[in-house]
Amino acid sequence: MIVRRTRQLVAVLSAVRAERDHPSAQAIYERVRRDIPTISRGTVYRNLSKLEGERQVRSFRLADGPVLYDGVVNNHDHFVCERCGSITDLEGASATHESHRQLSSAGYLIERQTATYYGLCPDCGAQD
């Protein structure tokens, strides 16, 4: 099954890449509607799945809330501020994990990983 370059698919990818943030499907839907007001949520979800399958976007879920998408597809971690909700990208994957060593020596094959840190960002931490 060949993936067709429809306007909708292109627009969804642009919307994810438009800002270096972590939009939900709903937020992406709202962005795309500025260009294609008739697009449906279903199309947004279907195209996000395709793009994720092609590794053009990544997704992750926090402790609660919807799936979040990321146009930055390299292997990086996230920090979530529990007060203001901001999500910060951490450059560079957590490659020095003790867990990593543990898994490899036990015969596990790691294909991908996601780490999320929760706490207070510098601004919110300073407010106490």
Add this chain to the structure above:
Amino acid sequence: MIVRRTRQLVAVLSAVRAERDHPSAQAIYERVRRDIPTISRGTVYRNLSKLEGERQVRSFRLADGPVLYDGVVNNHDHFVCERCGSITDLEGASATHESHRQLSSAGYLIERQTATYYGLCPDCGAQD
């Protein structure tokens, strides 16, 4: 608000601890129903929230599917086999993260973290 030790609360905690696995609310509901057939899903969800607030259980979400609960509350990571779906606990948190250092020196306060690895477990990896 004082937390009361109801039969339901006790039974939900026992159900999470019954096996060293990672049951969903639905699986916990089914376990508890063996003892208390009249318990409702709503009560299971409410008690799981209370127990998580008291740090008697932990929860996490994978790439998809419902929230999973864990009676092992120390800080540990998980490995998910993408073929058989098994979830393995990794002993010891990933404390040597480069990300950890990065965050601390930038003024972030880390309160908790979760890391999940996806790949193939030894059994499934050997089948190729």
Add this chain to the structure above:
DNA sequence: CTTTCTGCAAACTCTTTGCACTCGT
């Protein structure tokens, strides 16, 4: 022209909540 994709709406999964009643303390 054929096949994939779209918009729509309904369905689905998981979780939360309002209410009247019950039970722990």
Add this chain to the structure above:
DNA sequence: ACGAGTGCAAAGAGTTTGCAGAAAG
């Protein structure tokens, strides 16, 4: 007794899907 907890059922959030028509290659 009184307030926290319960069962029920309805509602809510987020996502998926069947279908008939549209459009990409």
